Amino acid sequence: ETGVTQSPTHLIKTRGQQVTLRCSSQSGHNTVSWYQQALGQGPQFIFQYYREEENGRGNFPPRFSGLQFPNYSSELNVNALELDDSALYLCASSQGQGAFDEQYFGPGTRLTVT
């Protein structure tokens, strides 16, 4: 059974640029969630996709957007990067429709905005 994978591992971008982060869900999982974890903080929920549709969103601006593909892989896009966007971005997949289920997290993408 393949776990959740994320790419790239690390990324450095300049303020104002756009970035795309990728996640491959665990086999058989149809729900993916994205979280932002600033240094020394707990993860914060960005949004959740279930069967290719966004069905939940946290307190993040519209410049954070996502996609889920038919094979249940997912992308997180962030436009107009700001310095505060520097964080570890975690992807999690689950079998059920929401955060009630055990979520399997990937290793994360460390984004640095300069």
Added chain:
Amino acid sequence: AQKVTQAQTEISVVEKEDVTLDCVYETRDTTYYLFWYKQPPSGELVFLIRRNSFDEQNEISGRYSWNFQKSTSSFNFTITASQVVDSAVYFCALSEGSGGGADGLTFGKGTHLIIQP
């Protein structure tokens, strides 16, 4: 709004000591789920336990045990006979029922546990 508080920022103990990590939560929902996750230095969150609001039974899994008390809105985690491999950041998290699970997990700020040999 939901909230999870982990008041202990960092705990340091010597190997083989018992240690308890505290978690206090706030929610208006009667149906909710509580979780504990472990985050080693590699960064990947590892699931430890899930508990729903209707099940107040304490749980033991090897050296790990959890104490859920609705009366005090607490869900504490105890490691017995700690080992160096237990060193990590531990997060308590909450998922409310009213959102159908689509509102994601609300995490505490985490407790950094250091087990010294």
